[in-house]
Amino acid sequence: MKTFRLTESSRTKDLKLDPSVAAVGFFDGVHRGHQQVIETAKSEAQEQGLKSAVMTFDPHPSVVLKKEKQHAHYITPLPLKQEILEDMGIDYLFVITFDQSLASLSPQKFVDEFFVGLHVEHVVAGFDFSYGHKGQGSMDNLPEFAKGRLEQTVIKKVEKDEEKISSTRIRSLLDRGEVEEVNQLLGRTFTVTGNVIQGDRRGRTIGFPTANVDVSPDYYIPKVGVYAVSVDHKDFTYYGMANLGVKPTFHETADQPNLEVHLFDVDEDLYDQTLKVHFHRMIRDEQKFNGVEELIKQLKQDEATIRDFFRKN
Secondary structure (H helix, E strand, O other): OOEEOOOOOOOHOOOOOOOEEEEEEOOOOOOOHHHHHHHHHHHHOOOHOOEEEEEEEOOOOOHHHOOOOOOOOOOOOOOHHHHHHOOOOOOOOEEEEEEEHOOOOHHHHHHHHHOOOOOEEEEEEEEEOOEOHHHHEEEEOOHHOOOOOEEEEEOOOEEEEEEEOOOOHHHHHHHHHOHHHHHHHHOEEEEEEEEEEOOOOOHHHHOOOOOEEEEEEEEEEOOEEEEEEEEEEEOEEEEEEEEEEOOOOOOOOOOOOOOEEEEEEOOOOOOEEEEEEEEEEEOOOOOOOHHHHHHHHHHHHOOOOHHHHHOOO
């Protein structure tokens, strides 16, 4: 997959690109609804003998359009989104910088520069996709701006349990720790990636050594608590338990939640290694214990519960 980072001032017509069918949207989460848009574009591209493309934006428009919002948190930060799209077999990824210049662009100019200018011959998008200044461009009026230069396919909303599958719905579920439902909407496990950094090594002294995973602040993280997780490291997958939180038994003041993972049946120094952590089920809320012995007793119970979960799944 070839990735192109573009801005409103990019000279798109100078790029040496083959004609393509492009799925267009922000696609945070690349959930099952997004996948239908992308797979439709990919299928259409194969049928027409064209390249398959995805057009997305960075950062999230809310960072630019809502002045009080300085930073967005993503279900799939851009590197993870790129990885998923590459695994889906996409040929081109267009990442367009969303800034005030792009937000001010007229719908006609957007179509001229980013569809026609990038040799997009067919646009596939969800029914609610909008573009151009104040979202004045839509899939309904795209033919007006396209002027016969490209075709389009509109994807209706994709539902589960009579409710639209959306990034907003997924974030709400993450806020409640309902990762099993999240995984059904994503069509894969909710995942975060990070490097193992030096922790306080307290887990090793109580029989539960942990890898302290440095998770990028770009991630939208689930509710704090204890989770059943699987972990990819190099060519291996391990199972274990993760605590996402602030360790209230040892710390009086709340801090930014951190992620500590205890891998079952693994005795390996993972310091400075990259781990991909997949969340399968929330086991319990994070809680404060009356001493280390009470904590150890609960951790043993958590381990038994999670091992049993993976045996049955």
